[in-house]
Amino acid sequence: MPNQYYLSKETAEQYIKLAKGYDGKFLIDLLKNYLPLKSKVLELGSGPGADLEILSQNYEVTGSDFSQYFLDILKKKKIKNPLILLDAITLKTSKTFDCIYSNKVLQHLTDNQLEQSIQNQLAILNKDGIICHSFWAGNDCYEMKGALHNYHTKDELENCLSPYFETLVLDFYNEMEKDDSILFIGKIHSTKCK
Ligand SMILES: C[S@@+](CC[C@H](N)C(=O)[O-])C[C@H]1O[C@@H](n2cnc3c(N)ncnc32)[C@H](O)[C@@H]1O
Helix, strand or coil: CCCHHHCCHHHHHHHHHHHCCCCCHHHHHHHCCCCCCCCEEEEECCCCCHHHHHHCCCCEEEEEECCHHHHHHHHHCCCCCCEEECCCCCCCCCCCEEEEEEECCHHHCCHHHHHHHHHHHHHCEEEEEEEEEEEEECCCEEEECCEEEECECHHHHHHHHCCCEEEEEEEEECCCCCCCEEEEEEEECHHHCC
């Protein structure tokens, strides 16, 4: 099963070291142009919680991850946000949200799983709901240390997401290298609302 990487203490701690100093402030600043303050946000794959803290400065944020290890870390930090154990593919929750946000999470899904995730995101988004997701840019798809890394092009993301979402932002940005990442921000088409 892919994505075991984040489930064990040893490898989750490896990720925490690797991710030190990185956060999604740039993405969240862009999101603020489209998402009203105090909106209800679900973050997928919160990991060690850097973006959860930044998002919480302006929004009512529910953190989530499919790794209990990360959720336990967040609980130890005494974070006040609701936290749920949630798979980004199945999204089994009875709650609904104004926005679903993820930073470098959905690249761990196969193309089919990404399609399933999008269908399930539509089901838990409120009217005029927004998605804001970042991806690694490129054509590679490989498994390393038990995690799938499925890169995407702008065209692939446009084809996958534009049937359901009006594109507000679809652009490259720099994470570690120039244009190594892509941000999609989209607003649910009114015909796709529940
Ligand atoms: C590259 S890390 C990013 C973590 C965090 N968003 C950040 O920016 O540091 C990927 C995160 O996605 C989570 N993840 C991977 N596959 C997932 C899935 N199917 N459902 C929910 N979370 C998942 C991992 O546990 C990990 O926290």
